[in-house]
Amino acid sequence: MNQKIGQKPAPQTTGHAWDDDLQEYNNPVPTWWLVAFYISVAAAVIYWFLYPAWPIGGSYTKGFDTITYVNDKGVTKTTHWNTRALLMKETNEAVAAQKPYYTKVASTPFEKITKDPELDSFVVSAGKQLFSDNCAACHQQGGAGKVGFAPNLTDDDWLYGGKFTNIQQTIIGGRHGYMPPFAEVLDDKQVSQLADYVLSLSKIAVDPASAQAGNALFHSETAACYYCHGDNAQGRQEIGSANLTDRIWLWANVPGSNTVADKEAAVKNVIRKGLNKGVMPAWQDRLSADQIKLLTVYVHELGGGK
């Protein structure tokens, strides 16, 4: 900077002198800064009028800007601007954008949905969201469930059937699995024999004699297991009784037990105490029919078919 002494005017002061010679420079802020400051002040004032701003007692100034949205019950509402209403409005828009696909899913038979790559792709991505929000709490994010808690939806074992209509009915009405406790009816030896028989069905090496006795007990009127689990022990989908001949275990953690004794103990525990905890809630009041249909296809693709 080529500032030459003498060229500049003497610095401006505030015009007041203290103690004869003590003066204060007047250095105003740059104009651009001042202009920006006043613009932001003006913007703040405009903001007060448009949006919620000032607290007044237990309430606040609401502002003139409004948002119109449709709430959960289908009622159109107009309120002052707020982020909750904004979320509702944006949700409305997102739902409207998905609407054509949902309509198409609703009007297409199950078998045709899985033949239409584009529709099926929508089911996969939208279904994942629905599943995460509603089902994953019990069945886990990927649908693998948890032994002793919620069935695995990705395998091929379906307590109530894995066809489209079965799955749809399960979601709509929910399910409540029940097995009576046998601790009062059977003595410890009988329970052991039954457990050995059940394990032998899954090709686990147990005492053959004990398993043989268990077989007899299973089909006898004493234990009467065959009533629900069927003569062949493969379960009955109409009442949700488990198939005892496959490798899949929901309540007794047989795959997770290392020794045969542990496996036996797990099965015995179920026989003694019975089961009254296999509860799946009904979703017909929480999800729309279209959502349930979409979820049905999604779950079917996880591992359905039987």
Place this chain on the structure above:
Amino acid sequence: MTTGTEQTIQFYEKRMPIVTRSVKGRFRNFKTAVLILAYTVYFGLPWVPWHRHDAASQAVMFDMDGRRFFIFDLVVYPQNVFWLAILLFIAAAILFFATTLIGRAFCGYFCFQTLWTDLFIWVEQAIQGERPARLRLQKQPWNAEKVAKVGTTHLIWLLIAFWTGITFILYFGYAPDLLKRIFTGHAASAAYIGVVGLALSTYAAAAFMREQICAYICPYGRFQSVMYEPETLAVAYDVRRGEGKEGRISPKGELKNRETRIEQGHGDCIDCGFCVQVCPAGIDIRDGLQYKCISCGLCIDACNNIMDSMGYPKGLIRYDSEANLALETPKPPAISWKRWKVAGYLVAILVMTVGLLYSITQRTEFEVSVQQIRQPLFVILSSGEIRNRYQIRLTNKTDRDAVYSISAKNLPPQALDLGDMQTVTVRSGKSIIVQASVKLQPEQAEEYEHFTFVIQSLTNPADRSEESANFYNEHNHT
């Protein structure tokens, strides 16, 4: 300051308005040619129609909704973003290459700041007249003439700026339709924000900021200086020839004669000041190479014209290198190619260009990615078999619908289950998700740990992709 108080420091130097004089010459012609070419491309390209399968379209269109960029017959998808990265690398290498050879050629001839400033100065001159007339106009009070001339200038500037903004936006939609929508108020808000933002920034940068952008804002100008070497050609004033022993002097009387000047020890510079008056950066090239010089060559034109009219040899101001000017007798200026740095840049440009072209020519017309489903990684079925599931995401990048078949290699027959999706039709520009599952006996699982998905376009037999996948079981999943 005689009062003994401290001198107040000014943080910003006050800008002296630069009023340039027009000039004719080689460099001016070159600049004009570049400007016409650049503007023809920029303003014209959105209006070049191009036949595309699905809709009326234009040669270059950035389809944000469809997430694809049409560049003539090339369709670029977001997945190809690394092409843009390589393109930017190439552009940077070319910038370095050019700068080390001939200095800031980009700044002087090709930069859009230079182009738009040039056009705005041209408008200013067409309406307000040559430099003396404009200086007079600046000084005179605000009367009808000044208001009319300055007002018209700003109006035309604003129109140019506005059309610059509109044109930019037209690259993002079908131009004839989008233009109509912009003017009827039916375009997206992003379009209006874009137009107004670009119009205002163009207006501000080319009408008011001008050389200040180059001097204070633009980072390229500064880092190009780092690439200068003594061999780099730059716009230079030949001090020894211009000043002589006794300095420059105006050609009064007998000093018009070059021999007399040389006898008296004066240089060839007649101190006419034209080189300063034509400079859009407002510098005096005779002070030597400086950071504000954008290397536009207009002072060369100005000086050559004067040298011609004086009958002196041209080239008092010329493209020359520092090294050459320092020689006892400077050689004719020439581009200095024989440097490792130049060879390095050249190799980098070639390698990257070949890589980019290879990648573009080898592109498949569809995009596929196979994802193993990890929740759960594998499932044991009721029969004891093991199942893995995969999501295949398939994007059709062509401009027409296509049919693909999906199969697997290195798997036993019947192991792959695709539901109803063995062959799928995918619409142009759309993506689909195909769920695949593979079922193996536990004893097979070890054998088929790795296999391959084969995606074959049935529409174009040359289009085929193989994606490797893994099969997990309880033994190999950790």
